[in-house]
Amino acid sequence: xxxxxxxxxxxxxxxxxxxxxxxxxxxxxxxxxxxxxxxxxxxxxxxxxxxxxxxxxxxxxxxxxxxxxxxxxxxxxxxxxxxxxxxxxxxxxxxxxxxxxxxxxxxxxxxxxxxxxxxxxxxxxxxxxxxxxxxxxxxxxxxxxxxxxxxxxxxxxxxxxxxxxxxxxxxxxxxxxxxxxxxxxxxxxxxxxxxxxxxxxxxxxxxxxxxxxxxxxxxxxxxxxxxxxxxxxxxxxxxxxxxxxxxxxxxxxxxxxxxxxxxxxxxxxxxxxxxxxxxxxxxxxxxxxxxxxxxxxxxxxxxxxxxxxxxxxxxxxxxxxxxxxxxxxxxxxxxxxxxxxxxxxxxxxxxxxxxxxxxxxxxxxxxxxxxxxxxxxxxxxxxxxxxxxxxxxxxxxxxxxxxxxxxxxxxxxxxxxxxxxxxxxxxxxxxxxxxxxxxxxxxxxxxxxxxxxxxxxxxxxxxxxxxxxxxxxxxxxxxxxxxxxxxxxxxxxxxxxxxxxx
RNA sequence: GGGCCUGUGGUCUAGCUGGUUAUGACACCGCCUUUUCACGGCGGAGGUCCGGAGUUCGAAUCUCCGCGGGCCCA
Numbered sequence: 333x334x335x336x337x338x339x340x341x342x343x344x345x346x347x348x349x350x351x352x353x354x355x356x357x358x359x360x361x362x363x364x365x366x367x368x369x370x371x372x373x374x375x376x377x378x379x380x381x382x383x384x385x386x387x388x389x390x391x392x393x394x395x396x397x398x399x400x401x402x403x404x405x406x407x408x409x410x411x412x413x414x415x416x417x418x419x420x421x422x423x424x425x426x427x428x429x430x431x432x433x434x435x436x437x438x439x440x441x442x443x444x445x446x447x448x449x450x451x452x453x454x455x456x457x458x459x460x461x462x463x464x465x466x467x468x469x470x471x472x473x474x475x476x477x478x479x480x481x482x483x484x485x486x487x488x489x490x491x492x493x494x495x496x497x498x499x500x501x502x503x504x505x506x507x508x509x510x511x512x513x514x515x516x517x518x519x520x521x522x523x524x525x526x527x528x529x530x531x532x533x534x535x536x537x538x539x540x541x542x543x544x545x546x547x548x549x550x551x552x553x554x555x556x557x558x559x560x561x562x563x564x565x566x567x568x569x570x571x572x573x574x575x576x577x578x579x580x581x582x583x584x585x586x587x588x589x590x591x592x593x594x595x596x597x598x599x600x601x602x603x604x605x606x607x608x609x610x611x612x613x614x615x616x617x618x619x620x621x622x623x624x625x626x627x628x629x630x631x632x633x634x635x636x637x638x639x640x641x642x643x644x645x646x647x648x649x650x651x652x653x654x655x656x657x658x659x660x661x662x663x664x665x666x667x668x669x670x671x672x673x674x675x676x677x678x679x680x681x682x683x684x685x686x687x688x689x690x691x692x693x694x695x696x697x698x699x700x701x702x703x704x705x706x707x708x709x710x711x712x713x714x715x716x717x718x719x720x721x722x723x724x725x726x727x728x729x730x731x732x733x734x735x736x737x738x739x740x741x742x743x744x745x746x747x748x749x750x751x752x753x754x755x756x757x758x759x760x761x762x763x764x765x766x767x768x769x770x771x772x773x774x775x776x777x778x779x780x781x782x783x784x785x786x787x788x789x790x791x792x793x794x795x796x797x798x799x800x801x802x803x804x805x806x807x808x809x810x811x812x813x814x815x816x817x818x819x820x821x822x823x824x825x826x827x828x829x830x831x832x833x834x
Numbered sequence: 835g836g837g838c839c840u841g842u843g844g845u846c847u848a849g850c851u852g853g854u855u856a857u858g859a860c861a862c863c864g865c866c867u868u869u870u871c872a873c874g875g876c877g878g879a880g881g882u883c884c885g886g887a888g889u890u891c892g893a894a895u896c897u898c899c900g901c902g903g904g905c906c907c908a
Contacts, residue, residue: 479907480835524837526907572839576906579838599840600904652859653846659904663845669860676873683870707868740869763869773869813870834872 363651364399367567369594373406374566378437379413379556382424384610386431387631388603388662389571392650396569396598398437399651409563410442415449415555417541421614427625431633435643443563445555446543452550453503455558455588456514456533460495464587465532467498468515469507479528482520488529502535505547509537518583526576527583557581561590569596572657600659606631628830629790640809640819640832645671668833675809675817675832680705680712682802683740683775684787684812684829686794688724690779693745695758696721703741715801717741723756723776724797730754738766738773740813775813787818789831803827 367374376397380390401408410432414420432439459465468475468487478485490498502512514533522528532554537547550558556577560568568578578595585592607613608631616622626634636646648670653660681704699719705712719742729737735747736759744759744766759765766773782797802810803823809832811817822828 476907522837524907525835526837528907530907571905573905575838579906597839602904604845649846656840656847658840660847661845663860665861666846666859672872679872681870681872703869707870707873738869742869766869772871775870811870811872813872815870816872 364396364403364654367400367404367594367596369566370404371566374400374404375407375409375564376401376567376569377409377411377560377563377565378432378439379411379570380428381413381416381419382428383419383421384424384614385427385625385632385634386435387608387610387633388606388636388646389601389608389631390431391435391633391646392598392601392653393570394432394435394437395647395650396655398435398647400567400569401438406566407440407564408438409565410437410439411559411563412442412444412446413552413555414444414446414541414543415452415550415552417536417539417544417549420541422542427634434633434637435646443559444543445559446541448555448559449544449546449550451562452533452555452558453548456499456550456554457496459516459532459584459587460492460499460514462587463492463517465514465516466490466495467502467512468529468531469498469512472510479520479525482528484520487515488517499533502533502548507535509535511535516580516583516587518580524576524579527579530580532584553577553580554584557584560593561585561588565593567594567596569598569655572597572599572659596655597657598655599657601653601662602660603631603662604664628788638819638821639830640675640817641667641671642674645674648673664833671833672817676811679809679811679817680802681707681811681813682715682799683717683777683782684785684796684798684802684815684818685724685726685775685777685782686787686796686815687727688777688782688797689727689730689754690722691725691730691747691754691756692722693719693756693758696743699742701739701741715799717799718778718781720778720781722779724779724782725776726774726796729772729774732772734772736766736769736771738763738771739776740773742776744771775815783827784825785827785829787812787815787829787831788821794831798827798829803829 378394378397380386398408412425412428456465466487467490468485470485470487475485498512499514501507512535513531515529515531518527518529520528530553531551533548533550535547536549560581575597578597582592613622613625613630617624622630625632626638628635628639645667649667698721701717701719702714703717704714723739730747736744737747738744743761745756746759748755748757777797777799783800783803785796785798785803787794787796798812803820806820806823808820809817810820816834817832818829819832820827820829
């Protein structure tokens with residue numbers, strides 16, 4: 333019996349149950365899935381390290397949380413996680429602020445973890461008081477061995493009083509770096525060794541912190557758990573790489589009898605052809621491989637901004653990817669498509685002639701071409717481009733072997749090659765003629781009139797010329813016809829445009 | 835060494851409380867439109883739903899075993 337037959341038979345035999353069984357399950361997924369446990373509004377966070385500028389990986393976290401804040405209302409906390417001096421670049425504070433402004437997040441408040449060490453100490457003390465933590469003075473290697481064998485180290489048997497006393501000594505600077513740390517008592521027989529008595533605080537004196545005067549530093553699991561509770565976080569959305577941290581933090585929550593937020597972990601994201609690691613990018617900048625944090629070959633937000641990628645395009649792209657736990661390969665094509673949706677309607681069209689070759693055109697009086705700024709939209713007006721007898725044409729078009737062209741918005745020409753010299757002959761105004769000959773319709777510019785322009789692309793620069801109007805004002809996005817979109821960056825003697833995408 | 839997560843066309847994604855011609859987007863190809871290889875419209879190709887076994891009338895969906903990718907303790 334086919335599926336349809338069964339369905340029809342059942343409809344006859346048991347019409348009352350039929351509806352329930354074969355009910356069309358249709359739910360239009362619009363964007364992200366709902367979050368469980370939402371009461372009135374949510375409190376969520378974006379919590380970057382100030383170790384460098386923000387990149388696409390950060391944008392995913394930032395926008396995903398932002399989307400839920402928009403959906404449910406509530407508070408969106410920007411938490412600068414600067415407790416580890418080894419992962420703080422003083423210049424990054426400003427960069428992070430700028431990048432967040434660019435994204436347009438609806439941040440309701442900003443806090444710096446470096447301002448909150450005393451809160452972390454208080455929670456450390458409370459954990460000790462509750463018998464949940466001890467001061468471990470074992471050598472790291474030795475502890476690791478014990479841990480692997482599910483064996484307690486001698487320090488673990490401290491009474492809370494002893495532990496408290498030792499912690500106070502730590503805070504007063506009695507121990508050198510590496511000599512003492514605070515560990516949480518979890519479960520030494522936990523099948524996952526990553527859970528066994530993980531560290532909460534350490535002594536750190538070799539790397540000073542610009543904003544903190546301390547010898548005892550909280551480790552991220554302690555500071556993150558503390559702040560997630562103190563700031564009333566209801567939902568936490570972050571990468572899968574934090575799953576183990578989530579479990580560790582839950583140990584702290586349970587010791588302290590705190591309500592545990594709802595966690596969501598999305599998959600890892602690789603980006604084709606791009607290094608996302610801040611340290612690797614920094615190394616590349618120091619070695620002059622990259623021009624800076626906004627080098628267009630990098631995956632930083634400032635690099636994308638420079639290329640003319642719109643923040644909303646990034647938002648749309650990461651929302652489409654969603655919160656799935658599968659590891660994905662982010663594709664630029666995807667982002668470009670989103671970006672084009674946004675910029676196409678606003679970008680005026682202009683001519684850009686890459687690798688221009690001068691060609692004298694015989695047989696036509698000077699005329700002025702009128703070309704629409706935006707095809708089909710008279711209201712946006714026309715560009716007027718003078719033809720004075722000699723034009724610049726793209727080298728690759730001339731090299732293609734074709735000898736009959738339509739100069740867009742002008743007229744047809746025939747190319748004549750004489751002793752290695754290129755000459756053009758006027759070949760009539762008739763567009764239909766050009767079409768029937770399948771002549772390439774190409775961009776052109778008058779010599780002398782046009783503006784030198786370097787088009788910067790990740791694969792390399794292209795030098796050419798463009799219409800003066802195209803590079804009249806910086807930070808505009810134009811479409812160079814038959815080349816692609818570009819963001820005008822510099823308007824000097826030789827203008828600079830960054831290639832966005834086709 | 836241990837633990838955890840994950841595997842749907844090239845990329846992303848829906849479906850995953852079992853029954854669909856396996857959804858949509860991007861990319862690709864063709865046609866239409868068009869003084870751009872853009873935008874728009876129409877159409878097309880492209881999938882062993884990682885593999886195997888099992889449960890079932892029926893498995894992308896459930897179970898088990900493999901394999902691949904990723905992460906944590908490092």
